Amino acid sequence: MKRIFFIINFFFIAQITFAQLETIPIPDQEILELLSGTEVNFSNTQLSYFEGGGSQQIGQFNGLNSNLGLDSGIVLATHFIGQIAGNQYGLQLDPIVGVDSDLSLMLNEFSFPNNLKGVVSIEFDFVPSTDELNFNYVYGSNEYSSSTCSSFPDPFGIFISGPGISGPYSNGAENIALVPDPINPAYFTTTPVLVNSINAGESTLVNSSTFGCDAVDPNWQNYTDFYVPNSVPNPSVSLEGFTVPLQATKSGLVPCESYHIKFVVAVGPNSNSQDGAALFIEANAFANINTFGNTSTTVVNESNIFSYFSSDSPFQDKIYEGCGDATITFYRPDLAVGDITFLFRPQNEIGNATIGEDYSLAGNNVVNGFGYSSILLPAEDDQTQLIITPYYDYVNEPDETIYISIDQINIGCIQIDPDTIIFSLSDQPELNVSFNEDFSIYCPGSDVILEPNVSGGVGGFMSGSFSSDAYDYSWSQIGTAAIQIENPIETTEYCVTVMDICETQEKSDCIKVTVPEYDELQADLFSKIICEDIEADLCVINAEGGEGNYSYVWSNGQSGPCNYDYQGEYDVVVSDGCEKEIILFGEIYYDKPPEPSFEYLSIPHQNLGVEFYNYTDDSPGLSYRWSFDDGIYSDHSNPIHVFQQAGDYDVSLTVITALGQCEEDFQDYVTIDPNYSFFVPNAFSPNNDGLNDVFRTFTTGVKKFELFLFDSFGKMVFSSSNVEDSWDGTYDGKPAPQGIYVYQVVMVKDSDIVVFNEQGAFTLIR
Template sequence: MMRRRNIHFLLPILVLSFCTSYRVDAQVSVSPDHSAQDLAQRLGGSGVTIMNPSLNCPAIANGIFSVSASNLGIDSGIVLTSGRAASINGVGVNGYETGLASTNNHAAGDAQLSTLAGDNTQDACILEFDFIPSGDSIKFNYVFSSEEYVNSTCGPYNDVFAFFISGPNITGQQNMALVPGTTIPVTINSINSGVPGPNGDIANCLAMGPGSPFTQYFVNNAGGTTITHNGFTTVLKAVHEVTPCNTYHLKMAIADAGNALYDSGVFLEAGSLKANTPSIIAQGTATAVADTPFFVKGCSTGSFVISRPQATANPLTVKYLVGGTAINGTDYAAIADSVVIPANAISQQVVIHALPTVPSGAKTITLYIKSPYACNVNNQVVDSATLLMYDSVYIRILTPDTTICRFENLQLSLATGGPYQYAWTPDSSLDNGNAQNPVASPRVTTRYAVAAFWPGSGCPEMYDTVLVTVLPVPVIDAGSDIHGCIGSDVQLNVTVDPYDPGYSYSWNGPDSFSATIQDPVLHNVSEPNAGTYTVAVYVSNGCPAQTDSVRVQVAAPPPAPQLPAYFWMCRATVLDHRNDLGSELLWYSDAADTGGTHYIPLDDNTPDGVYTFYVSQDVEGCEGPKVKQNVSVRKCCEDNIFVPDAFTPNGDGKNDLFRISKGDDHMVTELRIYDRWGKAVFESYNTNAPWDGTYHGVPVELGTYYYYMVIHCRIGTDLYKKGTIELIR
């Protein structure tokens, strides 16, 4: 059985224009049951005086709403419904789309709505009031929503809402809730998805008028989390011309048609019922903090632009009040208290010319425009704008030319007359070359220059400089840790760069040590002399002394070295073994020598024999007593080995074999011979077998071959030899 469809009309004094696009998430809060005064005043905005409000609506069907986040498109306002405003158990306008907005309030309908619907109406909710506009048109924003959407789209019963407006120069009551740019009323069949519902026929939507259905103004709320209705319009704007200062009547009404099921609603934006009065904006060379336009004395001018909603054939005089912290006629050239927008023009400009004054900081200029249609209300302000005026630009480095010592820092301080950007040069010795007050750390005398510029101000760059003279101070180094031996002298030394004979020195250290020369000596040191020695180098230019320190370690002499009674080396390998007894030893040729070496002072050309030396231990610069040590140099077995460099295995009995000649004190433990491709053609281990020039009994090719051999000497050492041989036939 097909049910009757609810028809909702809301007929305003407004021709509509609209815009949309919104998120679906978060919450819509609705507070129900408000008075006519509350609802009307919440809707009213600037340029409109509301009077005599009345409400004929069930308490649960009206409400005031606010949005924290939603796809509705309006953040707050009033809502009128044919059912329940605030949802309870999922029934109402706010909540999940899966809920059902269908409530029978058992309230009466409305005769005007019944005529529009062509059917009986029920559950009417009607807000009415008189108003006086102070402009030549009014407007407000709204969203129409319905549970009838989707399933009943393009159905035989056309849900619609209406605003009724009446008054001077309006014939009867007019419905101005129209699809933008058309005379088609906003209904379910004129604004929808374009897809008919199960009981719908696209012909019903097409019959609404050319272009219908207007899908671009529809929001499909499937899966929505904040509005219960299946669909709603985008935010629409209703606008209508009126005669300023006359009384008009506005009736906002919505009702169910046919039966009391499946509700609809209209959301109206708070404060959006406004008269179209003149507006004002401030214009500067740039925008300052909190989006306030500004200009700068001596660089540019500021201005205010006063506009009316649309150009007409008549000029329009707009009066304004002048406020702000700047004084009209003192801080800027005097301006009048009104401006005339010429005929056929939409705006006029008020230019602000700053006057030279003693710098006193930024000041504001605010113009409060009054409605040209005062409607017996004195000084009715309809809009305002503020312009920020800065003092003339200037910069000044407050830091005077300054002398500092090398390695010292200096805070540079800059006074300015605006929010500049900065560029210091050179910036290599600054902590931040773009800061207003950087820290300078020059190592040489430097003149710093700063360029300050104010983006968008129209002002030229400003410059200033400061000279920082750097007095030289030396870089000093007391050296690495010193190791001393008890009873010895320890030399302290400090290097100074650059050197100046005018420097003075002060050393201090353990055991009450002090000295005033550059390189003092600690004589006959003992354990109390161990510790840290600090030197201060004083310069004559008044800069602080430069200091460094060195640690002196004092140790007892090491004992005499424990050496083998008999030590010998092969004559040919002396250089390889003269450190065998340890590199911490000092070797002397005579007991009275003072210049020892950390190796045995012999080489490979030393003849055979026994050599006598005197040896001590040297531990970190501390030398112990000397002991006598004999070192024997011998001729070892490698001197008796002969390896031929060629042989002729041709069977003539002469030089047919590659044979190694050796003495009786050694033997060949390994011999390998390779051809030029690295292939082993002969191997012999622990024998003195010669090579006959064959491989597996077959003569090898003529050419160069390579040998590697290991020779073991009777005295216990191994020799390793390699070389080439030529095989000739």
């Protein structure tokens, strides 16, 4: 059901899209007006019908609601035009035998019989304004279904003749109804448009012969894209087929010359009232081809200052002495060809400016004769200019008038109206340039706006925006702008030269700008050393020079000469009232000493002696101060100190930094034990006399004791770990020989951990 519904809708839309072609018989003059409008004048017009056809064969058509492809225009038919308006045939007419020599010649080219019926034509003369003719048309016929490729095709043609055309038809005419090139439709073949050249690509004869088509063009089957088959129910155009809109064109026409054109349609000798052919020509086909009458827009004048002023300026049409050239431009009319000579007269009797005294004329082949002058517009150019050069005579005088009349010129079909050009010739106003008084500035480098007072000259009349400036400025080494912004750092004189837009007047002036001289801005910023991690002040000192009125901006955002903050590096921008600035760098330095520490040991051989070991981290320039709690001090790093008596002492070590003399202390209690003593006799005599009979050491203040005795050969003869023990001079129960012996004592003091020894020699005497 959906498919059926879709098909019904499709045909419904088709019925709406193409309704009926409308044809209307109209008077002959209206037919011609449809070709180009009422402003076109045709001549030698001829409309030809066959007997009984008359005005029913030529008329107006409206194709907006049809599939014809043309909206409107005129139609020529070999039968009544009403018979091609859809299926509304109305009166029917059998065409009768007719004659057209050009169609007969065309048929003869292909060896076809040249008998004709129903001949209808329109022909007339026209004068083109351009070198090319173009218009659109459609050709249709009722022969397509039964006579395609027959030897009796319906012929038609569009024949044009005139200057530069040399064709095979009457009066050298050419047929411009030609089949387009199927590859590039902007170009054309030499094949005429016929049923046998543009069709569906197959013969419709009973015997399917293609002889008639092949005779016209062997490539006829390549032209099917230009054919519209009209085999639909209820057609909007009652023709079996027709062409797409085609273009008839002819280039190389000579403007302003007369040409003849003929539109002619006919049918073959076997045609009846049901057969027929028609030619549809689009409306306004000749709308832009003919121009007659006068032209007055070929001369345009511009003063020598035309571009300097707006269109409503009262000065726009004036000429100023010495301000360049004024021009009168002569333009070629559209229809005119070849050289054109314009005649003009400088009329000194009307204008009081005299040629040769107040101005001169020049241009392309300008000839200054007695009373009349002329200028040539060569054939290859579209325009030429008459140059008016006013003299600058440096004489102050009233305005004068340049009066030039241009004569009427007739060029073929073109008439150029006369014209009059009037210029007012004036002196240039005097140019004036000046500055206000010299001035001074407070700060070097401040902005200085330099703007001279300029008036007069032709530039003084200018206002608004123009492609050229009213004045040219040339400053001494600083630029060419009208207003200069400078930043002098020393007293300077500025000079400007101003030239008027006419480049014949220039004036100069100077202005002096005084700049004060200040001493160089200077200041000091020294680093601050602190011994505690607290806020401190870092201050700028000795600020001098510059303008004064100093301001300070620190890197931590503070302002003022001093910055209060913790340890760190800082910079400060010091500036004066003229924004001259310097940058200083400083530091709040925390000179923290290292943590001191020490240890101590008793001196083995020194009673009450102590050696101190400093374990403080080393730093460059670090110094030390020792206090031994007995009134004695030392600045050594690792001092040795001998106390006077045993006891407990509060010993302190102070470390001192080099930069800030910052101090850090360390204290420890040192215990000094009772006296250590050691004595050894240098000889003994074991003879039992009660005197020096044994060898022993006399030692006190030790907690560890080892005694070793050796003979002169190194053999140990005695040892003991008791401080009270002694040697009686025997070895292995026998008296040791007299001689020298060596002792070695290994000990540790009571208040120490260091192992030390005492050694020496003694003599055994017998």
